[in-house]
Amino acid sequence: MTLSAIVFVGLVDLSIQWVCFVFSALLRTEKFFDLVGGSSFIICVSLSFHYNDRWNDKIALIQYCFVVLWAMRLGMFLVYRIWRDGKDRRFDDIKSSIPKLFITWNFQAVWVFLTLLPTLWMFEWSNFKNKEPSMGQYIGWSVWMFGFAFETISDHQKLIFKEKPENARKFIKHGLWSISRHPNYFGEIALWWGLFIAAVGTFDDPSWTLYTVIGPLFVTFLLGFFSLRMLEQSSDEKYGQNAQYSEYKQKTNILIPFIL
Structure with missing residues (x-):
């Protein structure tokens, strides 16, 4: 066997x-x-x-x-x-x-x-009966590319910000970080949902979707709830007394830009 x-x-x-x-x-x-x-x-x-x-x-x-x-x-x-x-x-x-x-x-x-x-x-x-990608694959891969770009750009923006000595006690609030407090997490969640969508388009049995959706759901829970909560708590401890940070939290969505 x-x-x-x-x-x-x-x-x-x-x-x-x-x-x-x-x-x-x-x-x-x-x-x-x-x-x-x-x-x-x-x-x-x-x-x-x-x-x-x-x-x-x-x-x-x-x-x-x-x-x-x-x-x-x-x-x-x-x-x-x-x-x-x-x-x-x-x-x-x-x-x-x-x-x-x-x-x-x-x-x-x-x-x-x-x-x-x-x-x-x-x-x-x-x-893979259809040798060429279908609309489902193109949609999924487009979501992946969007998420990958979002994560990469936000990681780079924060890296550059942190490497400047004058920003040692400051928090980043420009670039993609101005529309989401955790844009790198949003990007990673999006890209794995994209690969899931692309994969589902090749399944012969619809029930397989129920087995495999645990993948992107796990990433969403891990980053969007567990890790995000820990980071928010850490940031509150560091910048909680900063009026600019309080304003930033009120005006900037925690994860999904313009939505959540």
Whole structure:
């Protein structure tokens, strides 16, 4: 019996995180956490793509390239940021506790697998009867490009802002940050919904949509609720007494520009 590509990818994903957890615990460092995260996306989606032999499927190839491009861009950005800062503040309490560190590495495995689920499902189960992309793929990929651009630009704007010494105690409120308090999160949520839309367009069985929608829903919950709430709390502690920040919060939507 041939091992399902999705199961194989899941096992590889978990193995990567467990091995890296050991090194992280021994060295008491988090500096390669984001590098492993980005690399895991590339490894897992590549394994699925090759395992299912999708080289001749144009739709699968485009989907694959979009995932790899996102992972390379975000991975390099996060690695540069942590090496510039010297540490990742998220790990201040985590890296001193083996159980917390183990949970964090396992959570990264879940993040990688669930986020990729629609694309992994596409590679394994879709038969690509239509060799050329349909309107569904073009819509999904357009949403991906919009989200990717939004995330990339907002990350760059904040990076440039933070690297100026005079902005050490200030918050960013220009560019895309003037229409959303978390435009990078909005961009990432949008791009994964885009890849989900593109994947759904290749499904033969409508019920597959219910199985794979957990991917973009997970990203939406993780960033749009969990991480966003933590960042808002952190910002309130830093700038809560700043009248300009209070005005910024009142006038600028928390996530979706002009809507929410």
